[in-house]
Amino acid sequence: MDLFDSQLKAKAFAPLADRMRPRTLEEFFGQEHLVGEGKVLRTLIEKDQLSSLIFWGPPGVGKTTLASIIASTTGTRFVAISAVNTGVKEAREIISKAFDELKFRGRRTILFIDEIHRFNKAQQDAFLPHVEKGTIILIGATTENPSFEVNSALLSRSRVFVLEPLTHEQLAGIIDHTLKDSERGLGSQRISIHQKAQDAIIDFSNGDARSLLNIVELAAALCHSERSEESQKFKKKRDPSHARDDKVITLDIVTEALQQKTLRYDKLGEEHYNVISAFIKSMRNSDANAALYWLARMIDAGESPLFIARRMVVFASEDIGLANPTALVVANAVAQAVDFIGMPEARINLAHGVVYLAEAKKSNRSYIGLERAMEDVKKYGNLPVPLHLRNAPTKLMKDLKYGKDYKYAHDYEGGATNMQCLPDELKSRKYID
Numbered sequence: 001m002d003l004f005d006s007q008l009k010a011k012a013f014a015p016l017a018d019r020m021r022p023r024t025l026e027e028f029f030g031q032e033h034l035v036g037e038g039k040v041l042r043t044l045i046e047k048d049q050l051s052s053l054i055f056w057g058p059p060g061v062g063k064t065t066l067a068s069i070i071a072s073t074t075g076t077r078f079v080a081i082s083a084v085n086t087g088v089k090e091a092r093e094i095i096s097k098a099f100d101e102l103k104f105r106g107r108r109t110i111l112f113i114d115e116i117h118r119f120n121k122a123q124q125d126a127f128l129p130h131v132e133k134g135t136i137i138l139i140g141a142t143t144e145n146p147s148f149e150v151n152s153a154l155l156s157r158s159r160v161f162v163l164e165p166l167t168h169e170q171l172a173g174i175i176d177h178t179l180k181d182s183e184r185g186l187g188s189q190r191i192s193i194h195q196k197a198q199d200a201i202i203d204f205s206n207g208d209a210r211s212l213l214n215i216v217e218l219a220a221a222l223c224h225s226e227r228s229e230e231s232q233k234f235k236k237k238r239d240p241s242h243a244r245d246d247k248v249i250t251l252d253i254v255t256e257a258l259q260q261k262t263l264r265y266d267k268l269g270e271e272h273y274n275v276i277s278a279f280i281k282s283m284r285n286s287d288a289n290a291a292l293y294w295l296a297r298m299i300d301a302g303e304s305p306l307f308i309a310r311r312m313v314v315f316a317s318e319d320i321g322l323a324n325p326t327a328l329v330v331a332n333a334v335a336q337a338v339d340f341i342g343m344p345e346a347r348i349n350l351a352h353g354v355v356y357l358a359e360a361k362k363s364n365r366s367y368i369g370l371e372r373a374m375e376d377v378k379k380y381g382n383l384p385v386p387l388h389l390r391n392a393p394t395k396l397m398k399d400l401k402y403g404k405d406y407k408y409a410h411d412y413e414g415g416a417t418n419m420q421c422l423p424d425e426l427k428s429r430k431y432i433d
Contacts, residue, residue: 016217017210019184021065029174030166048074052131052138054146057163060208063141067112077109083118084302085344098136109136116140117149120342124151165207191220193249200254219257223247284319288358295354305346309335323363330356369431383423
């Protein structure tokens with residue numbers, strides 16, 4: 001009983017989005033094209049005829065929840081991992097236990113892999129034999145196009161289902177259900193919501209149920225019975241007998257909640273650019289400690305390790321350049337290691353490269369020189385190539401004096417000549433100081 005009580009207590013303190021996670025298809029909002037009556041996925045679930053699946057869709061539309069419902073409906077063991085923080089070793093242990101479950105208990109295992117696109121192709125290949133043998137039923141979730149991000153061999157053995165963003169009506173239904181549910185939701189708190197406030201929450205959540213419920217939870221914590229004249233008027237209009245007891249989520253409260261809500265890392269929003277900017281500028285300032293912190297922020301948020309590595313390759317030429325040409329070699333090696341090894345181990349390769357780049361001597365001479373040359377290209381357009389620099393593979397070109405008076409640098413002492421190599425309009429231009 002003590003264990004049972006502690007589990008109930010832990011559940012009570014779980015985030016609202018976790019408490020309200022649907023347990024059955026009847027509680028599930030959205031994706032009617034897949035799980036509505038008579039639709040293909042619902043039929044496969046009800047007949048227990050599932051093979052491996054790929055769920056492709058934006059965040060917060062029910063990919064993880066749907067996989068969990070499939071497991072509970074079919075009586076299948078359910079194991080969920082994230083490709084962001086799970087390596088090959090952990091995956092092999094899970095598969096080994098799945099094999100034992102099937103062999104000794106006759107029970108299948110659904111292995112749900114969130115953000116499966118974060119695994120590199122070699123890591124994805126490791127699951128193939130176990131999918132083919134039926135040791136596991138693999139359900140992968142991805143926000144990226146599986147045609148490009150999922151191994152073709154694994155993709156050919158899976159059925160792809162596209163999940164759509166939740167509609168305004170579906171999100172409104174989730175809010176209504178949450179405010180009425182006394183067991184897992186906010187029903188016992190007697191909270192109502194103003195229509196404008198509800199619309200604002202739905203608009204901000206952008207089809208993401210998890211984001212929606214996070215805002216509702218914060219707004220509910222901020223609201224109280226005497227909060228504002230607006231809320232009092234709304235309560236009296238709704239039900240005068242409850243005007244002093246009920247709590248109302250108003251537009252003012254939602255605005256305050258949105259201001260307090262911290263978006264940890266939106267890969268398509270402003271914070272994405274803020275963090276990568278801080279990362280680059282910390283390396284540029286030779287502050288390895290700060291660079292490692294911003295790297296950790298990106299890793300924790302699930303940023304693509306290859307995106308980070310690509311930025312490091314650019315940095316090696318843009319900010320280190322001629323001061324340490326080996327930096328580009330190191331950055332390229334990090335990018336190759338990240339692609340070859342995959343997360344989570346590749347974080348070590350990234351850290352290695354970040355510290356090296358941050359502590360390296362810096363020079364942007366080549367980058368600045370190119371920028372100056374680009375300005376002249378835009379200013380002067382396509383200036384003609386001097387005749388003596390032009391190739392002359394035909395007699396006509398030679399007759400036109402192509403290549404005449406060209407000086408072959410290797411024939412001269414020091415391997416250089418005073419030959420003009422820029423157009424006449426730019427012959428005295430210096431791009432490198």
